[in-house]
């Protein structure tokens with residue numbers, strides 16, 4: 716099983732040197748699970764010598780455009796390209812309705828002679844609270860994270876905790892540093908892929924490098940950083956991390 720970072724940049728990454736942090740898990744059987752599908756996806760797939768036809772399955776963590784903005788492209792390609800199969804779409808049940816009603820239906824609802832639903836484009840698997848989904852024999856557990864707290868409610872956003880070939884992996888997706896919520900995953904994981912903002916002008920909605928660098932050495936030494944801004948980066952290895960993930964970097968789990 717191979718994990719490929721189609722991109723490792725933030726929502727605001729520009730230029731061809733990096734793309735949105737969308738990942739691809741590639742199984743030995745040839746199935747390909749896309750972990751988030753941002754508006755960069757056609758370009759990041761192309762850069763990896765892949766295209767919409769290669770994607771068999773998609774997981775969506777939350778509804779920002781760098782995570783869902785490529786779904787209109789993928790859905791329409793699946794519908795109108797006779798050589799493209801409909802993808803399976805895994806996501807928390809509280810995201811499924813909003814994904815269609817508030818994000819995709821404006822552009823995708825009207826078809827010539829028909830009215831579409833999310834199921835027109837994808838085979839949807841809504842996931843229950845504290846739930847999981849199975850893909851290629853791997854159980855992916857949804858890990859709720861704190862990405863944005865409006866003061867009234869926390870925006871639904873779900874990282875993943877899963878195990879491949881005996882290696883326990885925590886993928887944060889977009890999150891603030893919230894030890895009380897995901898600290899146990901840091902402890903359990905053998906490898907952590909963590910959202911890391913590097914901006915000079917930090918937003919409050921992503922873990923920033925300055926915060927992550929204060930974590931215990933035992934955590935940092937299994938942590939890869941992604942989701943960073945363009946520009947110069949700190950020396951993450953010197954600071955005890957595994958490093959910043961580069962666009963196109965792959966991880967093999969055998």
Ligand SMILES: [Zn+2]
Pocket residue numbers: 777779862889
């Ligand atoms: Zn986000």
